[in-house]
Amino acid sequence: MRVPKMEPIKARIHREVVGKVKSITLEADAAGDYYAAVLWEDGLAEKEPLKEIYEDQVIGIDVGIKDLLTESNGRKEPNPRHLKHARKVLRRRCRQFSRTQKGSRRREKARRRLARAHKRVANARTD
16 A cells, blocks of 8 residues: 555455545554555445344343343353463563663563553454
8 A cells, every 4th residue: 555655554355345435545554554444335235224133132231340241131241351361471571671772772672562461452353
């Protein structure tokens, strides 16, 4: 992907753009990765919402802290505790970062490694 006043960015295009591109929004995160959100007009009509709701297939879900979710039929899903599992890696990366000299290239590298570790935890939570 080519952007004015920047070097070319490698892009992983997972969906073909069909129609006219309206806008592209670029975003960079702390780990140094770039993301592009493409808005396009495809010319297709909007989908209509479902007309029928089947009462026997509806359940209620409660989101909590101790249990990630509890369904109205009694089933509970435990909280996966992503931060607790990644604590060892985060500690090591934080320690490596704090030992570097301010303004050095190695500090920037350590900062990106720490940001990537935090990003892994955040991504695991959203999955």
